[in-house]
Amino acid sequence: YNLSNKLVEKKDYKNAMTCLFKAYEYSKDSWQYPHIVYMIGVCNQNLGNLTDAIKYYKIYDKTGDKNYEDVVLYNLALLYKNIDKEKSINYAERLTYDFSQSMYNNSNIKRILETN
Numbered sequence: 001y002n003l004s005n006k007l008v009e010k011k012d013y014k015n016a017m018t019c020l021f022k023a024y025e026y027s028k029d030s031w032q033y034p035h036i037v038y039m040i041g042v043c044n045q046n047l048g049n050l051t052d053a054i055k056y057y058k059i060y061d062k063t064g065d066k067n068y069e070d071v072v073l074y075n076l077a078l079l080y081k082n083i084d085k086e087k088s089i090n091y092a093e094r095l096t097y098d099f100s101q102s103m104y105n106n107s108n109i110k111r112i113l114e115t116n
Contacts, residue, residue: 013043034065074104
């Protein structure tokens, strides 16, 4: 887990994923689980694996952890923007409602909601 964080900081997403998947196997009941799931989503997004990024962001969303929730809702709203407008709007609305003061509640989210 710690090594994967260092690799992500260096933008070595491919090798970070290898470490994260090892940690993921053993972390289901650990406090680290939501962090690992989030980082797998980040790595996938940065590697252009958008379907997998969505998958792991949605898993993170279900954990109930709030550490990265605003950025996860933001990323899901943007990732779904050209795939499924209804889901994009849903995530944008949740971000606006639950995290109105977040820096991620910005003009990109407002544009998504204006298309509603």
